[in-house]
Amino acid sequence: MIPLHSDNRPFRLFYDQFLIPYYVLKYGIDVLFSPNNIATIFPGCKQVLIIQGPLVIRKLRKRYAEQEIPRLQAIFYDFMLPMSVRRVNKIITVSEDIKKWLLKQVEIPPSKVLVIHEGVDLAVFTTSVTKVDLAIDKPYVLFLSTLFRYKNADKAVKAFALAKRRCGIPHKLVIGGRDPDNRVTELRKVTEELGVAAEVQFLGQVPFEQVPFLYKNADLFLYPSTVESFGLPPLEAMACGVPVIGSTRCSIPEIIGDAGLIVDPDNIEELAEAIWKVLTDKKLRENLIKKGYERIKQFSWEKTAKETLKVFEEVYYENIT
Secondary structure, three states: OOOOOOOOOHHHHHHHHHHHHHHHHHOOOOEEEEOOOOOOOOOEEEEEEEOOHHHOOOHHHHOOOOOOOOOOHHHHHHHHHHHHHOOOOEEEEEEEHHHHHHHOOOOOOHHHHEOOOOOOOOOOOOOOOOEEEEEOOOOEEEEEEEOHHHHHHHHHHHHHHHHHHHOOOEEEEEEEEOOOHHHHHHHHHHHHHOHHHEEEEEEEOOOOOHHHHHHHOOOEEOOOOOOOOOOOOHHHHHOOOEEEEEOOOOOOOHHHHOOOOEOOOHHHHHHHHHHHHHOOOOOHHHHHHHHHHHHHHOOOOOHHHHHHHHHHHHHOOOOOO
């Protein structure tokens, strides 16, 4: 493994396209694994590319999140992605949905694209987590995600406020996650307009070791995101014994299956009703929690690793007589 700090995008481009071929030659690498959506165009060896960022796919981005990345970055992806997927030997996507969108955009053989789901670390995400010192009033509904616009934190707030007003639920809404675009300022205004400012708590970016505790003590996890390539948080919440409400978009139904309630993230009424149902229907809650425990058994990092290794081996032995 060659260390690389990727925040500097121009350097990252130079590194991927010029320095990696040098290291391939220097170390006699047989198969290059490119895990960052864009391939090294002339690597000097066989190559496996993984696509796990949905916004690199133009058709998906234009459908759901056209304004979410800078224009120059979008132009770069639109130029590099088709070239990348045509140059590599195999492509891994983290969901069937991403594979579908990729094949809509670029004409390549479907057999070249393999789906390998991500996994849940059940040693970390479990009902028996260590208590941490967090000043949060229970009971609460949890929204935990980077606060990009397409994650729909504003719609979670609106649906929570509606459920609060109509059904009198005693819960607070806890919102945690990195905020690169200062969305919290807008979200606070929404809470004030809806009269729930005192009922919504913003945690900011949550240290990783505190995340399982946040899940475990929530009565409900909301994931109304519009765009996802996979969507680990719903599975993490299930592993911690928390019922989940997810959206109808992209890969989320594929990952959640029947172990959570799936609603249209643009339909605030529907989302509010789902919140009320999960929080008040004991039988439904117990059923979702039980199904969640079963669902997470299908997603393990060991399985992911074995399937990925198999792809490397197939690419390595391809055309070797």
